[in-house]
Amino acid sequence: xxxxxxxxxxxxxxxxxxxxxxxxxxxxxxxxxxxxxxxxxxxxxxxxxxxxxxxxxxxxxxxxxxxxxxxxxxxxxxxxxxxxxxxxxxxxxxxxxxxxxxxxxxxxxxxxxxxxxxxxxxxxxxxxxxxxxxxxxxxxxxxxxxxxxxxxxxxxxxxxxxxxxxxxxxxxxxxxxxxxxxxxxxxxxxxxxxxxxxxxxxxxxxxxxxxxxxxxxxxxxxxxxxxxxxxxxxxxxxxxxxxxxxxxxxxxxxxxxxxxxxxxxxxxxxxxxxxxxxxxxxxxxxxxxxxxxxxxxxxxxxxxxxxxxxxxxxxxxxxxxxxxxxxxxxxxxxxxxxxxxxxxxxxxxxxxxxxxxxxxxxxxxxxxxxxxxxxxxxxxxxxxxxxxxxxxxxxx
Numbered sequence: 118x119x120x121x122x123x124x125x126x127x128x129x130x131x132x133x134x135x136x137x138x139x140x141x142x143x144x145x146x147x148x149x150x151x152x153x154x155x156x157x158x159x160x161x162x163x164x165x166x167x168x169x170x171x172x173x174x175x176x177x178x179x180x181x182x183x184x185x186x187x188x189x190x191x192x193x194x195x196x197x198x199x200x201x202x203x204x205x206x207x208x209x210x211x212x213x214x215x216x217x218x219x220x221x222x223x224x225x226x227x228x229x230x231x232x233x234x235x236x237x238x239x240x241x242x243x244x245x246x247x248x249x250x251x252x253x254x255x256x257x258x259x260x261x262x263x264x265x266x267x268x269x270x271x272x273x274x275x276x277x278x279x280x281x282x283x284x285x286x287x288x289x290x291x292x293x294x295x296x297x298x299x300x301x302x303x304x305x306x307x308x309x310x311x312x313x314x315x316x317x318x319x320x321x322x323x324x325x326x327x328x329x330x331x332x333x334x335x336x337x338x339x340x341x342x343x344x345x346x347x348x349x350x351x352x353x354x355x356x357x358x359x360x361x362x363x364x365x366x367x368x369x370x371x372x373x374x375x376x377x378x379x380x381x382x383x384x385x386x387x388x389x390x391x392x393x394x395x396x397x398x399x400x401x402x403x404x405x406x407x408x409x410x411x412x413x414x415x416x417x418x419x420x421x422x423x424x425x426x427x428x429x430x431x432x433x434x435x436x437x438x439x440x441x442x443x444x445x446x447x448x449x450x451x452x453x454x455x456x457x458x459x460x461x462x463x464x465x466x467x468x469x470x471x472x473x474x475x476x477x478x479x480x481x482x483x484x485x486x487x488x489x490x491x492x493x494x495x496x497x498x499x500x501x502x503x504x505x506x507x508x509x510x511x512x513x
Contacts, residue, residue: 119326125300132293139286146279152201153272159198160265163226166192167254170233178237185237189230196226199264218264225257304328330412350422352396353403361421361429365480368417368433375417375433377474378440381487382406382428382447385466385499398458402465403428409450413443427491429484431474444471444502452500466500 166188173188175181200219232253236246307328323329348360356364384390384402391399403422410420410430417433430447434440448467455462470490474483494503 119329120300120303120324122304122325122327125297125304125325129293129297129300132297136286136290136293139282139289143279143282143286146275146282150272150275150279153268153275156199156201156268157265157272159195160261160268163192163195163199163261164258166195167229167258171250171254173237175237182237185233189233192226192230196223199268215267218260218267222257222260222264225253225260229253229257326412330408350403352400353407353422355403355407355420355422355428357421358423361419361423361431362480364419364421365431368419375435376437376440377476378432378434378437379472379474379483379487380430380432380440380444380447380502381470381484381491382410382430382467383469383491383495384426385468385495387426390465394458394460398460401458402456405454405456406451406467409454410447412450413447423484425488427488429487431480437473441471441502441504444469448500448502468494468499469502470494471502471504 170185170188173181173184196219199222200215229250232246232250236250303324307323307325310323311328311331323332348356348363350357350360390402394402403426406428407420407422410428413430414420415433419429419431421429421431423429430444432440432443434443448469451465451467454464456465468491470487470493472483472487472490474480478486490503490505494501497503
C-alpha cells in the first residue's frame with residue numbers, strides 16, 4: 118500500500134512534539150533535583166552553625182553575642198530553605214510527612230536558638246545555660262538527620278524518575294530517527310524519480326500516494342495531448358464515449374489474464390449543483406474528480422466522462438476485491454475533499470455502481486446496466502457503492 122506524504126509529515130511533527138514535551142518534563146525534573154540539593158545544603162549548613170554556636174568563645178561577650186545572633190539568624194533562614202516547596206512536591210512526595218518533619222525541625226531549631234541566646238546573654242558562662250543548650254541540641258540534630266534522610270530518599274526517587282525519562286526519550290528518539298529517516302529517504306527517492314528523465318522506458322515504481330498521483334497525472338495529460346480532440350470531453354479533459362471505446366479497443370490485447378471491472382460514478386444531488394454553480398465550476402469539479410480517480414489508475418485502466426455527466430472507471434485487476442477496494446477509496450477520498458468554486462469551497466459525495474465487465478457484453482450495455490444500478494446506491498442515501506452479487510442487490 119502506498120504511503121501518504123501528508124500523513125508522514127503529520128505523524129513526524131506529532132512525534133517531535135511528544136519528544137519536545139518529554140524533554141521539557143526532563144528539564145523540570147532536573148531543576149527539581151537541583152532544588153533538593155539546595156535543601157540538603159541548607160540542612161548541612163545547620164550542622165555547621167550548631168557547632169559554631171557551641172564552640173563560640175565567651176571571653177569577649179560583645180563579640181560572642183554578635184556571632185551567636187548572626188548564627189541564630191542563619192539557622193532560621195536555613196530551616197526555611199530546608200522545607201521550601203518545589204513544583205513537583207505534590208506529585209512525588211507526601212505533603213503530610215514533609216510538613217510534619219518541617220514543623221518538628223522548626224520547633225527544635227527555635228528551642229535550640231532560644232537556649233543559645235540565653236547562654237550568650239548570661240553574665241558569666243553558666244553551666245546551667247550551657248547544659249540547657251546542649252540538651253536542646255540533641256533533638257535538633259535528630260530532626261535535622263530525619264529531614265536529611267527524607268530529602269535523600271525523595272532525591273533518589275527523583276533521580277530514578279529522571280533516569281527513566283531520559284532512557285525513554287533516548288529509545289523513543291532513536292526509534293523516531295530510524296523510522297522517519299527511512300520514510301524521508303523513501304519520499305526523496307520518489308521525488309528523485311519524478312524529477313528524473315525517462316531514458317529507458319521502464320515504469321517507475323513509487324511508494325508515496327502524492328508522487329504516484331503526480332506521475333499518473335502527467336502520464337494522463339501526456340496521453341490526452343496526443344489524443345484527438347473528438348475523443349476528449351471538453352468539460353473535464355477526460356475521455357468521452359468515443360475515447361472510451363477507442364482506448365478500450367487499443368488496450369484489449371494487453372489485458373490477457375486480467376478481469377475487467379467497471380465502476381460508474383455519479384455526483385449526488387447533481388441537479389442542485391448545476392442550478393447553483395457556473396459551467397466553469399462544474400468543469401473544475403469534474404477535472405478534480407478525474408485527477409482523484411487517476412490516483413488509482415493503472416496502465417490498462419481507462420477513465421471516461423460521459424455525456425450524461427457520469428464518470429466511468431474501467432479497471433483491469435486480478436481480483437474483484439482489489440477493484441472494489443479502489444472504488445470504495447475513491448468514494449471516501451471525494452467525501453473528505455473540498456472543491457473550490459466561485460461561491461467558496463463545497464463538499465460533494467459520489468454514488469457508484471460496481472460490476473464485472475462480461476466479455477460477451479459491449480461497453481454500452483455494461484454502462485446501461487451500471488446506470489440502472491447506481492440508482493440503488495442513491496436510493497439508499499448515496500455516498501456508497503452498489504454492486505450485484507448472486508443476482509441480488511447489495512450495497513456498501
